[in-house]
Amino acid sequence: MILRLFSVCISFVLPALAQDGGQLFTLYCAACHGADGNGATGGAFPPLAGSPWVGGDPDRSVKVVLHGLHGPVDVLGKTYNLEMPPQGAMLPDDQVAAILTFVRSSWGNQAGSVTADTVKTIRAAHADRKEAWTAGELLKLHPLPLERTALTHLISSVYPGKWDRLPDFSTLKAESVEEEHDGILSVTDSPHKDSYAMLWQGDFQLPADGEYNFLLDADDAARLIIDGELIVEVSGSGPMDGSRSQQKKATLSKGSHKLRVEYLEISGFEGITLGWRGPGAKSWSWLSDQKAASGTIREPIPIEPANGRPVIYRNFIAGTTSRAIGVGFPGGLNLAYSADHLTPELIWTGAFMDGTAKWLERGTDNNPPAGENLVTLAKERFLPKEARFRGYKLDKDGNPTFSIQIGGQFLLDSWRAESGALIRKLTVTGSALEVPIARPAGVTIEEAAGKSVIQLSPGQPVTLTYRWK
Template structure:
């Protein structure tokens, strides 16, 4: 789904008919959350399979889709900081319901059906909201269901001392002993900030047979022991910033396993983080009351066309309006369509976009085009003021068709690659004739078979009727029929 977050990078608008939630998810959500719901790009995106955000009430996920989400969020014991733009203005209620129904009933999820009426009611309840949700805000309204800890009979012991390496705790005398009834590993009983160590022991109750993933990080050092075998260890002194995080996969039988965690803190910031996930992602969570932080430097996450299919990037893009929709075609020609001005505003060649900062920094800054020599065609509305954006559709190759309505006149604006650094744009009208702005910011000169726009763009317009006025190039669209343009970038 949706990058919960849930993260939507594409939008669908289609006739209000029965919707296939699985097909909608594959087309519009799997690029971020993966077809198996485990999160794309090696887990850079939050998973939906087994996600606690999907369980019980559907209102939590509905509100995130409608209004978006910003700020840190934790999913299945892991922290994320991704941009989820609001989709309520462009995604209809029946499609939100179909997608969420599919997500809530797939990959081991067993939550109930979401109906269009539920979405309509949720939309009306927050119709005045203008800003995206934060995790704290949405969880205040719709708290997450509590997941019982798999650690049973958990105890903790506290030791005092200055260690830069793990001591032999069993040869030392503990300063304090506690029974941790909540099954959560915490430093709350340490009694000091520096120069101490702790040992926790418990029974880890594996809910089923299969592979279990454990992630461990701490400041300063420690280790995890499962069934009397060391499975994870952090040495020396250092911060809990993600760079010292270690992980492993263990094959376990369902049932009880002995579990021990040893930890020491020299001085400075203290912290310990341990998370787990079970077979097929059905079970997961944090075993500690804190979770590790990811490295502060955003990783590079290039978004590029794959397998001959265009790439769609719907987030905040530098150089265009807030509702910019990026399209990267196979062959290395790219554009950004503004859903506010109803026009292709930016064109460039080479790499499409690098979403590393946007998808791991939650959109602090707009994402710039990754290529060079970006050309701006326009920056004002292309149609009369009463024109309205009605969403877009993707064909099987990922090529978009944008939908525009001007009163009773309907216009489709389709884009597809045309070989090399070229793409075709086909405008089809049904209703009354209208005039559309093509270019306004670059010098325009006529050619024998088209127009030269700036130094890098040539435009072929076929039998269309061009109008050049004060260096602004317009086309007159007929009341019915198609007009095909071909853009070529040097």
């Protein structure tokens, strides 16, 4: 008898306890967001159907429901600037959970369910909050999930190794291969930080016949190939800050195309940005988790010699040791001197350095030389172990002399630029010294023809002229 009663009770009580998210939605949300989730009163209110605000991390939508939302918010390309009243006082945790579980799985939305525990935790964490959230606050805490891309059957492969340009992938064996169901290119799919290549392959679904624009940027190198044809390439090494990004057009037909993206990370930061814009489209669609700032290319901040004097740059320079001193001479000749290896390391022509990457976005990364014709003079230390770097001095024209102490004697290494060449003067004090001289391809060293070691005697400086071939 007791059992019977109990079961009667249950059948009575259950419908009220088991919160029907759909019904609760109709009661508490539909007036504003529409029974079909498309926003009531012809879209005056923002939609929940297809809204990235209700996808991904559930915390974002739980917070909106508990405390409301006010101020400007972008939903599916439209900006609203309204007020959603808080619902938290009215709705217990399990009802909020049921409503959001319903919203996240209705009208094509495909996000996971929300538990009463999640709601409870968030409610407790913000018990003192009085005011509604703003979109800005929430996006900082819970960024929107990425939209699905036009890529399907995307597969990424990772190849660890050291290359200075994109390798020939046909000769390589992938360390790991993964399916990327989100259709998004991301270097976070690699377990490595430095020294690896990646390959993405997938089907690229295009909505119409016509001319397509592609934007590619990478740190370091990348290449987009569609149906076996190279479309756009970023080569060499360097930052992904827009300074090396490439845009190309291609005429393509509606339907499925084979997409292939090759990528190389040498060292330092890594990333890839790939965007496309179909015929008539106003904005870029992104195939990567990183996006260029709406196609705006940031202005470079050149670091350059001024008033006919060299400029000194004491910061990390890509391709040099960590204690490299950069010198940009007037006339577009540049030097990086290594205080670690006690020798000139790198020389190049054209622009000296670009400060944008360093100062704006990528505080800790190595900045690459901004110019061209890079010639590596040394990758190692030649001088004896007891040799020490003793700093540098600038002469009245701003030209540097690097000073090295070896026991009781000094080696002075002075540099200046003159009519398209870098002039280096070596002076020794104390006793005679042998100084090895690197002779890389790419430059001629006019004096000391062919010699790889210079004999220095006190009071008899030797001058070397480095001229690009």
